[in-house]
Amino acid sequence: MVSARVGLSCGSLGVLCPCWAAAVLVTALACSVGAAETAAPSDAVKQQVRGLIREAGQKMDRGDLAGAAAQLEQARALWNEPTLDYNLGTVYGDLGQHSDAAHALARFLKHADRSVVTAERIDDAEKRLKDYERTLGRLSVRASGFSGAAEPSLFLDGTFRSKLPSGVLPPPGFLFTTPGSHGLRVSLAGSREYAVTVETRSGELRQVDLELFPVSSSEATLFNEPEKTPSQPEGTPYYKRWWFWTAVAGGTAIVLGVVGAAAAGSFDRTAPGSILDPIDVAR
Amino acid sequence: MKSWLRCLFVCAFSASLFGCTTVPDPCADYSLACIGVTVESGPPDTYQLMVRVLDGYGSVTPLTPRKTPREPLVFPLRFAIRFEEFDRQHRGKVVFEIAALDLAGDVLGQVQKMVEIHYSEKRAVSVSIGPPFDLAVPEDLRPLFDLSRPDLATPPTPDAGADAASPDGGPS
Numbered sequence: 001m002v003s004a005r006v007g008l009s010c011g012s013l014g015v016l017c018p019c020w021a022a023a024v025l026v027t028a029l030a031c032s033v034g035a036a037e038t039a040a041p042s043d044a045v046k047q048q049v050r051g052l053i054r055e056a057g058q059k060m061d062r063g064d065l066a067g068a069a070a071q072l073e074q075a076r077a078l079w080n081e082p083t084l085d086y087n088l089g090t091v092y093g094d095l096g097q098h099s100d101a102a103h104a105l106a107r108f109l110k111h112a113d114r115s116v117v118t119a120e121r122i123d124d125a126e127k128r129l130k131d132y133e134r135t136l137g138r139l140s141v142r143a144s145g146f147s148g149a150a151e152p153s154l155f156l157d158g159t160f161r162s163k164l165p166s167g168v169l170p171p172p173g174f175l176f177t178t179p180g181s182h183g184l185r186v187s188l189a190g191s192r193e194y195a196v197t198v199e200t201r202s203g204e205l206r207q208v209d210l211e212l213f214p215v216s217s218s219e220a221t222l223f224n225e226p227e228k229t230p231s232q233p234e235g236t237p238y239y240k241r242w243w244f245w246t247a248v249a250g251g252t253a254i255v256l257g258v259v260g261a262a263a264a265g266s267f268d269r270t271a272p273g274s275i276l277d278p279i280d281v282a283r
Numbered sequence: 284m285k286s287w288l289r290c291l292f293v294c295a296f297s298a299s300l301f302g303c304t305t306v307p308d309p310c311a312d313y314s315l316a317c318i319g320v321t322v323e324s325g326p327p328d329t330y331q332l333m334v335r336v337l338d339g340y341g342s343v344t345p346l347t348p349r350k351t352p353r354e355p356l357v358f359p360l361r362f363a364i365r366f367e368e369f370d371r372q373h374r375g376k377v378v379f380e381i382a383a384l385d386l387a388g389d390v391l392g393q394v395q396k397m398v399e400i401h402y403s404e405k406r407a408v409s410v411s412i413g414p415p416f417d418l419a420v421p422e423d424l425r426p427l428f429d430l431s432r433p434d435l436a437t438p439p440t441p442d443a444g445a446d447a448a449s450p451d452g453g454p455s
Binding site: 265267268269270271272273274275276277278279280281282283 | 303304305306307309313321332334336339340341342343344345347348349356357358359360361362363364365366367370372
């Protein structure tokens with residue numbers, strides 16, 4: 001039973017609950033008190049987060065790991081609580097989403113208040129993270145070529161993974177990836193999209209430095225949808241428009257006229273010089 | 284539309300640019316033998332040409348243009364030498380001479396040209412008028428005072444004079 005192995009505890013409470021729902025609810029609320037880095041949410045939000053955590057525990061009890069992860073992500077979006085990251089790390093690990101699990105555990109270890117989180121839990125997270133660092137690849141990205149206020153978006157294998165404030169990944173500064181080939185894409189409005197395929201290996205930290213170039217005006221014209229005027233029927237190809245064939249007929253007539261005039265010698269010139277009177281001779 | 288207009292403009296421009304340059308034929312519309320002469324260059328102050336055909340041919344209008352123009356002629360000059368039917372004395376070729384005249388009728392330059400022409404052929408000839416012919420007899424062709432000397436091409440020697448002064452005065 002997954003829930004038994006992933007039993008939660010938090011700091012000095014030292015609670016190990018057989019029931020996921022109760023454990024998550026209690027530990028989340030307990031840890032929130034000591035979490036110095038997170039802003040205190042309103043009571044309504046806390047109430048909402050409690051509900052989500054309870055539902056996650058219930059889904060865990062039923063073996064719905066994906067559903068539990070979704071509930072926990074939703075809760076984390078409302079309240080960025082480190083204990084939720086630990087729970088997410090264990091759930092993602094059980095789901096086989098090891099890179100997501102590693103990220104969650106890294107966040108937990110960075111933000112968890114060591115005074116309230118049990119050493120056992122910290123040790124467990126560190127051990128899991130070390131395993132992931134050995135078995136997974138890591139990808140670090142450093143983007144330049146844009147103003148500091150902008151935040152490019154990083155996509156890995158077609159999925160949005162993170163913003164790049166100041167051009168770099170937020171702490172820990174890298175993405176965990178499964179070993180192998182990955183499509184990396186960085187985009188920013190007003191810049192050319194950067195796309196590259198990178199190969200990561202187990203235990204390796206791969207650094208990618210890239211520069212985003214601004215989109216030129218011609219490219220902007222290419223990529224921007226041209227304005228449609230109401231007089232243009234939607235979807236009618238140009239060769240079915242009246243003006244196209246009118247232009248073709250007119251152009252053909254002019255070309256034929258020019259060619260005909262040339263053939264008739266209209267464009268011929270007389271060589272320069274003087275024509276003099278003939279000399280008539282006889283014996 | 285812009286590309287169409289550009290294409291048409293290029294076609295029209297090309298046609299005007301590559302239109303043929305027509306060189307007038309002075310012998311056009313003449314049925315008998317004729318030499319179309321083009322004088323490419325000559326003295327700049329040429330007002331008239333005097334054309335003379337040698338070998339017994341003559342012309343009542345040897346000057347062209349007939350009347351002296353107010354401005355010098357502009358080269359190249361083109362005119363026709365038109366022949367009547369050739370008689371038996373025609374050897375298949377004619378020699379003509381062109382003299383460039385200034386406003387006063389003085390010769391500024393001359394050129395001579397031989398042209399083979401038969402029957403009612405049309406020939407086109409280009410010439411350039413050079414300096415006037417030097418009609419002075421070359422020094423070595425002037426007759427010596429000793430007329431008994433047989434070879435006039437041989438330059439005189441100092442001894443020749445001595446021989447000429449021989450007492451008998453007869454041929455050597």
